[in-house]
Amino acid sequence: MELDITNSKESMTSNIMNHFQTEMQKYNDIMEVQVCVPMRLRGELSCYNINSKIQEIYNPKFNDGNEIEILLEKKSEDSKRYMIRIGDKVLNTKNNYKCTNTEGDTTPVFNGNIGIVKEIESDGYCTIDFVGIGEVVFSKTDSKNLELAYACTVHKMQGSGFTSTIVGMDTGSFIMNNSELLYTAITRAKKYCVLVGNNYAISKAIQTKEVKTKQTFLREMLLENRHRLKVA
Numbered sequence: 001m002e003l004d005i006t007n008s009k010e011s012m013t014s015n016i017m018n019h020f021q022t023e024m025q026k027y028n029d030i031m032e033v034q035v036c037v038p039m040r041l042r043g044e045l046s047c048y049n050i051n052s053k054i055q056e057i058y059n060p061k062f063n064d065g066n067e068i069e070i071l072l073e074k075k076s077e078d079s080k081r082y083m084i085r086i087g088d089k090v091l092n093t094k095n096n097y098k099c100t101n102t103e104g105d106t107t108p109v110f111n112g113n114i115g116i117v118k119e120i121e122s123d124g125y126c127t128i129d130f131v132g133i134g135e136v137v138f139s140k141t142d143s144k145n146l147e148l149a150y151a152c153t154v155h156k157m158q159g160s161g162f163t164s165t166i167v168g169m170d171t172g173s174f175i176m177n178n179s180e181l182l183y184t185a186i187t188r189a190k191k192y193c194v195l196v197g198n199n200y201a202i203s204k205a206i207q208t209k210e211v212k213t214k215q216t217f218l219r220e221m222l223l224e225n226r227h228r229l230k231v232a
Helices: 013-027 048-057 171-176 178-185 200-205 218-231
Strands: 004-008 035-039 069-074 080-084 090-093 113-118 126-130 136-138 147-148 152-155 161-167 191-198
Touching: 004 013, 004 200, 013 048, 013 161, 013 191, 035 048, 048 080, 048 136, 069 147, 080 147, 090 126, 147 178, 152 191, 161 178, 161 200, 171 200, 178 191, 178 200, 191 200
Parallel strands: 004 191, 035 152, 035 161, 161 191
Antiparallel strands: 069 080, 090 113, 090 147, 113 126, 126 136
16 A cells, blocks of 8 residues: 655645556556545546546547537536547446347446446447446437546445555545545555545544444344343
């Protein structure tokens, strides 16, 4: 595990970008290098901000190839959106039981599945190679549930694992920072983890428990078991 902790209040984004490029040089597999952060759309250390920057480096637009526009948040002064291209790493955000694979067989794709975009048609249909599923065809409507997945929230990555994981945490996600979230983030790494963060944010997360009192029936079960032993 590598720690990149600073007392600086400056953005951690550039640090994460540097580590991402280093890890990609080591493993050369976009599916095995994952950025995990607490926030999806808000702040400098959000998935939206990091995904946009990584896409510029990893999969920039070189020609007039087809793209899929994904509107994430619409505001009068600022509309957040992704432009998904062939070769992008994407995340499906909604269970879809009616998708078909390239052979026409019904192939469900679930919330949290990650894959690589293999083809985009002019009518909005696209083919995605999902991990553990294979190549699946998404309609224009299905594609609205896709997001770039170079960086994902810790919540979305629960249950997933990657060879190298870069975890980012700053004070921008203050309300979400706790020991459970930090533990979940760093344990997504199978082999190597880089923790990038602000010293105050990391320290506060370690000290903060999401659930102060565990709700269990252990005491009652022990007492009941003791009673049964006495009766026997």
